Amino acid sequence: xDPFLQAALDEAQAGYDEGGIPIGSVIVHDGRIIGRGHNxxxxxxxxxxxxxxxxxxxxxRLPARVYxxxxxxxxxxxxPMCSGAILLYGIPRVVVGENRTFMGDEDxxxxxxxxxxxxxxxxxxxxxxxxxxxxxxxxxxxxxE
Amino acid sequence: xDPFLQAALDEAQAGYDEGGIPIGSVIVHDGRIIGRGHNxxxxxxxxxxxxxxxxxxxxxRLPARVYxxxxxxxxxxxxPMCSGAILLYGIPRVVVGENRTFMGDEDxxxxxxxxxxxxxxxxxxxxxxxxxxxxxxxxxxxxxE
Numbered sequence: 555x556d557p558f559l560q561a562a563l564d565e566a567q568a569g570y571d572e573g574g575i576p577i578g579s580v581i582v583h584d585g586r587i588i589g590r591g592h593n594x595x596x597x598x599x600x601x602x603x604x605x606x607x608x609x610x611x612x613x614x615r616l617p618a619r620v621y622x623x624x625x626x627x628x629x630x631x632x633x634p635m636c637s638g639a640i641l642l643y644g645i646p647r648v649v650v651g652e653n654r655t656f657m658g659d660e661d662x663x664x665x666x667x668x669x670x671x672x673x674x675x676x677x678x679x680x681x682x683x684x685x686x687x688x689x690x691x692x693x694x695x696x697x698x699e
Numbered sequence: 700x701d702p703f704l705q706a707a708l709d710e711a712q713a714g715y716d717e718g719g720i721p722i723g724s725v726i727v728h729d730g731r732i733i734g735r736g737h738n739x740x741x742x743x744x745x746x747x748x749x750x751x752x753x754x755x756x757x758x759x760r761l762p763a764r765v766y767x768x769x770x771x772x773x774x775x776x777x778x779p780m781c782s783g784a785i786l787l788y789g790i791p792r793v794v795v796g797e798n799r800t801f802m803g804d805e806d807x808x809x810x811x812x813x814x815x816x817x818x819x820x821x822x823x824x825x826x827x828x829x830x831x832x833x834x835x836x837x838x839x840x841x842x843x844e
Contacts, residue, residue, distance in 0.1 A: 638779040
């Protein structure tokens with residue numbers, strides 16, 4: 555597996571091991587991970603820290619230039635909020651582990667010029683499927699359903 | 700002024716008084732404020748806590764039903780990230796203090812069925828204009844420019 559997608563999956567697994575929703579993300583600039591994170595709904599009682607948002611938050615305050623040269627890796631197709639964050643900061647490339655278990659706002663991203671690559675990785679999908687089967691209530695809450 | 704927009708403006712003023720970006724937001728359900736917040740970029744070194752996101756975060760974990768019956772008030776037109784969060788949770792109504800100093804993703808919100816009302820309130824615009832003149836660098840960072 556691509557080492558950056560693997561790093562995102564490691565974040566997802568860490569979230570699962572904490573009892574949380576297993577979605578992870580890393581932001582890569584110049585071949586280096588500058589921010590990593592995973593969904594913190596359960597762990598922090600957070601309604602906004604999806605995996606991608608947690609990675610952005612952990613990357614800290616950055617100049618616009620850095621975002622515009624970065625790639626965001628996420629184990630799951632980004633929801634409207636996370637897609638909006640990608641658009642806000644002008645992140646030009648997104649690598650998605652899978653969109654079988656949830657289809658995010660990929661069309662919006664593409665319509666605004668973001669390059670979206672869907673890997674369709676079985677390990678990302680398996681972990682997410684397991685969680686959805688175990689905790690459908692928490693998952694539905696996370697996507698506002 | 701509408702008391703809920705006033706509450707959002709009070710949040711914005713509190714942010715300004717802390718040395719932060721003066722954008723505030725409240726979420727109203729059943730005639731009651733269930734979450735309030737303001738931009739925390741400066742105060743917390745946060746890349747994700749815009750005013751609307753901070754209000755969502757402070758509202759805590761809520762069932763989908765509550766979001767779908769709520770109105771979000773914000774002193775400034777919501778950026779793509781905050782617009783995406785509104786879409787994620789299916790918040791049906793957004794009241795915007797002003798969009799003179801920054802035009803957010805109102806068209807996206809309307810295209811997805813959100814009712815967006817722009818008050819064009821001079822007090823919201825004045826506070827924001829003052830901050831942009833004083834700290835253009837911090838403002839540009841907040842909108843990824």
